[in-house]
Amino acid sequence: MCGIVGYVGPRQAAGVLLEGLAHLEYRGYDSAGLAVLGPEGIRRCRSVGKLRNLQEALRDAPLSGQIGIGHTRWATHGCVSESNAHPHTDADGMLALIHNGIVENYVALKAGLLAEGCVFASQTDSEVIALLISRHYQQGAVPLLEAVRAALRQIEGSNVIIVLSALEPDRLVAARAGNAGGLVVGLGDGEMLVASDATAILEYTQRVIFLGDRELAMVTATGVECFDMESRIVTKSPTTLSWNPLMAAKGGYKHFMLKEIMEQPRSLADAVAGRVDLDRGTVVLPDLDPLRPVWPHLRRLHAVGCGTAWHACLIAKYLIEDLARIPVEVDYGSEFRYREPLLAPGSVVLVITQSGETADTLGAMQTALDRGMQSVALVNAVGSQAARLADGVVYLNAGPEIGVASTKAFTSQVVVAYLLAIYLGQVRGALDEPRRRALLQAASELPNLVGGMLAGGNDFAGIAERYSSSQDVLYLGRGINYPAALEGALKLKEISYIHAEGYPAGEMKHGPIALIDDKLPVVAICTRDRVRDKMLSNIEQVVARGGRVIAVAEEGDDQVADKASDVLWVPHCSAHLAPIMVSIPLQLLAYHIALRRGCDVDQPRNLAKSVTVE
Secondary structure, eight states: OOEEEEEESSSOHHHHHHHHHHHHGGGOOSEEEEEEEETTEEEEEEEESSHHHHHHHHHHSOOOOSEEEEEEEOOSSSOSSTTTSSOEEOTTSSEEEEEEEOOTTHHHHHHHHHHTTOOOSSSOSHHHHHHHHHHHHHHHTOOHHHHHHHHHHHOOSOEEEEEEETTSTTOEEEEEESSSOOOEEEEOSSOEEEESSGGGTTTTOSEEEEOOTTEEEEEETTEEEEEETTSOBOOOOOEEOSOOGGGGSOTTOSOHHHHHHHTHHHHHHHHHTTSEETTTTEEOOGGGGGGTTTGGGOOEEEEEEOTHHHHHHHHHHHHHHHHTOOOEEEEEHHHHTTSOOOOOTTEEEEEEESSSOOHHHHHHHHHHHHTTOEEEEEESSTTOHHHHHOSEEEEOOOOOOOSSSOSHHHHHHHHHHHHHHHHHHHHTTOSOHHHHHHHHHHHHHHHHHHHHHHTSOOOHHHHHHHHTTOSEEEEEEOGGGHHHHHHHHHHHHHHHOOEEEEEEGGGGGGTGGGGOSTTOEEEEEEOSSTTHHHHHHHHHHHHHTTOEEEEEEETTOHHHHHHOSEEEEEOOOOGGGHHHHHHHHHHHHHHHHHHHTTOOSSSOTTOOSSOOOO
16 A cells, blocks of 8 residues: 655655655655665655655755665554654665555564564564564675565565665665555666556656566666566566656646546547447457457356445446446455355456555465466456466556555546457357447547536536535445446545445445435435336435435436436437446535545555555
């Protein structure tokens, strides 16, 4: 969950590291720190809170040097304090380390180090790694790379580290073990960068290599060498990223979240582009070609995700079962990997993930791999571990998503799931050509419909003013719009801190109706689909009990307008794509309510973008 970055080259490292951390702060913002190796040895600067506090501290006490490491923390072990902030050092201050992950056996390791006389300056598990490396480094008089490898052999759990030593001043050693998150090396011109996320290095290079599980890298200003845990050289082919620095900037918007909401016409178009042949009525997904022999015999899909991606999995279930006629089970990643799922022959695991580094999702993929099953990943981050583990991958093409609360990545997940459903229906003969052509035409029209909706027409600020003091909100939807209700409620919870619950509307009478009074706003998704009359009935039941309804309805639906207190209007679109259309105004509603309440929209408390620990 933490953000890590390292630099070696001709520039002053501190400035480069701060820029990198600014792009990584969405991964954690409890504290931040730098360690830079200069004429006076390794010097650190650390501060509690957001990155601006570190920037202010560095203005008073700048760090000079051309090699260094930086960290932004999401706390796991130890309270939020300067002593627990990274980077951590050994007792002599000759070695500094930054870390993302959890050392599962740190209690036993710490006890052993204490028995040897080691003194700890923090409450973190990360400091254990620094002291272990230091012990191997000094006792064996071995190179830093070997000391890191020896320490990693003692550590249990998923961890990513970057290490700096004053004794080897021209290099960084980076290592990755398990599913703690990504580690990317940026290949610059006479300079090298290492980071947990490519967004941190786009200012300097788009040529990268990705470290795999149980791999180490020795990084100097002129090159990088990669090794496995057995000291064998690992050859890596560079990847050129299509993302650029402007894509990771706010572009004049007040918040990344608002920018990313407004980018959805483009991100949806990019998700569809090159994958739709309207003339033939076919979906083209060449990265799924390795699985072509599997599709005719496919009996079941197990869709796995976490948070927003789990909602996308639920929508994928509706789409794939309806369009491809394949049964789909949906699991949270954390439940799938520990419940001993029944994975029968003829099943494939489908994972949906923005970062491709979510620990529980990767754990589910590993479970499938261990059972001899194949997997498909719908993923945004190119070169991520999910993309590398999967037998087939479909990239979302949404571009960098910096706001912690997912917006454009979610709608891209849904439209890609829609294309996957049509593709499976196509290769299995469940969809004839005329129907495929109609479905694909709807996908092609979607970006323009979303663009028109975002151009104006809904009074989000006014509705936010009326409901921003609410303590609870109920979201209702039916059918394929039920997951959209869950996602709308999650957005409100994440960024405004208002308690919100999403429910299938048919279940309202089985409990939630007891909550309804004039203080409980009810968001009701009521589009013109086959369950519209049922949703109208739900709205009437809420109004009859004094509840206030914020309806999401199609333009011109006067019946809904007559019953609701407020309406968020959306254009008519295919019922299969309605979750995208209705989710976008719910994103904007949550944004404006959070803004009204003075919340930090891009970096809500206690959250991080990539959940790389359990």
